[in-house]
Amino acid sequence: MTIPAHEALLPVDGGTFRRAMSRLAAPLTVVTTRDATGAPRGFTASSTTAASLEPPLLVVGISHTSSCHGALSQAPEFVVNVLGRQHRAVAELFARSGVDRFAGQDFTSWPGSGLPCLPGAHATLRCVARERIPVGDHDLLIGELVGVLTSESTEPLLWYDRAFRTLTAAL
Numbered sequence: 537m538t539i540p541a542h543e544a545l546l547p548v549d550g551g552t553f554r555r556a557m558s559r560l561a562a563p564l565t566v567v568t569t570r571d572a573t574g575a576p577r578g579f580t581a582s583s584t585t586a587a588s589l590e591p592p593l594l595v596v597g598i599s600h601t602s603s604c605h606g607a608l609s610q611a612p613e614f615v616v617n618v619l620g621r622q623h624r625a626v627a628e629l630f631a632r633s634g635v636d637r638f639a640g641q642d643f644t645s646w647p648g649s650g651l652p653c654l655p656g657a658h659a660t661l662r663c664v665a666r667e668r669i670p671v672g673d674h675d676l677l678i679g680e681l682v683g684v685l686t687s688e689s690t691e692p693l694l695w696y697d698r699a700f701r702t703l704t705a706a707l
Contacts, residue, residue: 561696566623566630567596568643568652569614571607576638576652579604580631582695583674584616592681594663597674603633608677609668615646616661616679617654619693621702626654627693628700646683653685658692660685 548556568578583597596616598608608614619627630637643652646662653660663679694701 558696558698561694561701564619564623564627564693564695564700565596566617566619566626566654566657567598567604567608567614568617568654569604569607569611570650570652572610574650576643577604577607578630578637578652580627581616587678593666594661594679594681596677596679597671598677599674601673605675608665609675612665613649613651613682614663614665614677614679615651615653616659616663617657618659618661619654620656620658621690621693622656623654623693624700656687657685658687 562582563584565581565584566578567581567584568576571577579598579602581596581598583595585595587593587595594616596614598605602608617623626641629635629641638652642655644655645651646653646660649662651662653662661679661681662683664682665677666680667676667678669676669678691703694703
């Protein structure tokens with residue numbers, strides 16, 4: 537089947553795309569690693585999704601302008617912490633720039649690795665970086681899961697309509 541080209545179709549601008557995507561509810565995560573000096577690094581991500589079951593792979597999008605971009609571009613491993621309602625303050629802090637995101641936070645180390653992980657997260661996913669794909673103004677980090685921790689937690693924390701939400705608040 538051939539689809540005719542339409543010269544009248546124009547790309548959507550970034551602001552319009554952002555408004556449209558704000559209507560897509562997304563789980564919130566905090567992605568963490570250690571940089572080349574061993575310092576903990578992390579950021580809040582709403583663009584995290586499963587990519588494959590065999591092997592188990594996930595994808596995390598990170599902006600080229602993120603303060604963690606350099607660290608995650610070089611890190612051999614990273615951790616995805618899936619947030620619950622009780623982690624709202626953590627999500628807000630890790631979404632800010634120009635602050636020490638780990639100061640005063642209750643992060644521990646993944647056993648045997650030193651990778652920062654958040655106790656009480658719905659799921660904590662340890663990944664080996666398999667691929668980094670530049671796409672527009674982001675890189676897609678492909679991670680292969682090498683460890684999973686889960687906990688009984690409260691309801692999930694979501695990003696919807698440019699705000700932190702819970703399932704109860706969204707209904």
